[in-house]
Amino acid sequence: MPVARHEAPKIRLAAPRLGRERLALHKEGLASGTWPPTHWWRSFHDPVLRRLIRVGLQNNNSIQIAEFHVRAARASYRLAQSQTELSLDAQGRLARERASATGLVPPPFAGHTLSYGSAGLGAQYDLASWGRRHWAIQTAVGALRATFAQNAEIRLLVSTEIAERYWEMAAAACRLQQARAVLAVHKRLRALLGARMKAGIQGAIRYDQEAADTALARAAVQEARLDLRSTQLSLAALVGRGPRFGLRLTAPSVRHVPTPLFPDHIRLDLIARRPDIQVRYWQVREAYAGRMTARARYYPDISLDARLAYQSITPADLLDPANLAARFGPAIHLPLFDSGARHAQLKVSRSRFDIAVARYNEAIVNAAAQVAGALEAVATARQNFVQAQRARHLSEQAFMLTQARLKAGILGRVSARRAQIPVLVARYRQQRARIAIDEASIRVLKSLGGGYHAPKP
Numbered sequence: 001m002p003v004a005r006h007e008a009p010k011i012r013l014a015a016p017r018l019g020r021e022r023l024a025l026h027k028e029g030l031a032s033g034t035w036p037p038t039h040w041w042r043s044f045h046d047p048v049l050r051r052l053i054r055v056g057l058q059n060n061n062s063i064q065i066a067e068f069h070v071r072a073a074r075a076s077y078r079l080a081q082s083q084t085e086l087s088l089d090a091q092g093r094l095a096r097e098r099a100s101a102t103g104l105v106p107p108p109f110a111g112h113t114l115s116y117g118s119a120g121l122g123a124q125y126d127l128a129s130w131g132r133r134h135w136a137i138q139t140a141v142g143a144l145r146a147t148f149a150q151n152a153e154i155r156l157l158v159s160t161e162i163a164e165r166y167w168e169m170a171a172a173a174c175r176l177q178q179a180r181a182v183l184a185v186h187k188r189l190r191a192l193l194g195a196r197m198k199a200g201i202q203g204a205i206r207y208d209q210e211a212a213d214t215a216l217a218r219a220a221v222q223e224a225r226l227d228l229r230s231t232q233l234s235l236a237a238l239v240g241r242g243p244r245f246g247l248r249l250t251a252p253s254v255r256h257v258p259t260p261l262f263p264d265h266i267r268l269d270l271i272a273r274r275p276d277i278q279v280r281y282w283q284v285r286e287a288y289a290g291r292m293t294a295r296a297r298y299y300p301d302i303s304l305d306a307r308l309a310y311q312s313i314t315p316a317d318l319l320d321p322a323n324l325a326a327r328f329g330p331a332i333h334l335p336l337f338d339s340g341a342r343h344a345q346l347k348v349s350r351s352r353f354d355i356a357v358a359r360y361n362e363a364i365v366n367a368a369a370q371v372a373g374a375l376e377a378v379a380t381a382r383q384n385f386v387q388a389q390r391a392r393h394l395s396e397q398a399f400m401l402t403q404a405r406l407k408a409g410i411l412g413r414v415s416a417r418r419a420q421i422p423v424l425v426a427r428y429r430q431q432r433a434r435i436a437i438d439e440a441s442i443r444v445l446k447s448l449g450g451g452y453h454a455p456k457p
Contacts, residue, residue, distance in 0.1 A: 093119075
């Protein structure tokens with residue numbers, strides 16, 4: 001990415017190396033694939049998620065505000081461009097004036113009322129010496145491009161947050177399903193122990209304990225239901241819809257484990273494509289242009305001025321060729337003493353440039369840390385899913401042995417019923433681990449900038 005000569009050393013010195021991140025990709029088998037596409041959410045093949053993100057990008061207030069900022073930046077750029085180009089103006093005047101008898105107006109016009117008219121064209125062009133025009137345009141370009149990147153950053157934050165809330169809703173739905181299944185098991189156990197207690201086979205202690213477990217399971221169901229509804233309402237607010245829309249949302253089904261599509265090599269120039277880093281980069285360019293503009297104020301301002309007009313004290317003869325007046329010539333302006341205003345402006349512009357470079361360096365370092373953390377989260381989620389899958393398999397095997405012992409008369413019905421609970425917990429943990437992979441994938445896509453491509457100048 002090209003940088004100006006004065007800013008290149010500071011930026012490049014702070015750029016980290018990403019060798020560990022590349023090794024992490026190959027170690028976890030995530031090195032295959034391409035750079036994330038702009039519409040990265042399509043890779044999940046979930047129509048509900050696709051519709052939510054589309055609605056959210058259309059209705060989110062933050063995105064609408066960002067688009068208004070883009071419009072304002074476009075207008076500011078056009079204003080800066082117009083101030084460096086040729087300006088034309090037309091003037092016309094018609095007045096009736098009484099001259100003073102003893103003033104500056106000589107006889108025979110002194111003490112008389114006269115009519116005065118003028119009509120003409122004027123042109124002015126600033127030569128913009130010492131790069132003043134160039135740096136003024138570059139300042140506006142930097143602000144405009146930074147606004148473009150800010151808009152893309154907000155869109156990325158909104159879309160990834162919608163996806164994160166979507167998978168949170170899936171996790172809450174799985175938790176509610178598991179809590180209801182556990183409650184059903186406890187209800188059956190309570191009924192079975194109640195019948196055994198009435199028959200005098202079972203004491204009241206185990207029945208009371210099972211009643212307490214049933215109450216806790218019922219509370220877990222209520223808590224899971226509240227968590228699901230809260231997630232649905234927050235997701236509806238995020239996409240700009242009301243509570244009724246959120247409560248009608250259905251949780252996604254848990255699918256097979258996908259292979260995340262990440263780039264073959266994570267290099268610094270790829271990470272620099274992130275919209276937040278693009279914002280910092282163009283802020284550096286804007287600050288550097290502002291610094292050069294402040295330096296140009298030390299040199300003379302040269303402009304060309306031309307004026308062509310008809311002037312007459314008798315409006316009836318205004319357009320007579322003899323009344324044509326013309327003027328053309330250069331103008332030079334150089335402030336000699338301004339009480340240190342130009343020096344102060346130069347210091348302010350230098351400070352703004354240093355701040356912009358420091359923020360750019362900070363964004364690069366933070367981006368590398370986010371990519372590394374996201375890759376570690378994906379690797380951990382995949383490992384946890386494998387362990388949860390193995391735990392579910394073992395718990396189902398143990399449950400099958402329990403059922404066999406029940407049929408053989410070696411084990412009682414109460415113990416056989418209670419053996420269902422570890423199976424339900426293991427199934428829920430496997431589903432939750434599967435959802436964690438999608439959540440970690442969203443984190444990676446977010447850390448890589450969501451496939452953002454800066455528009456061409």
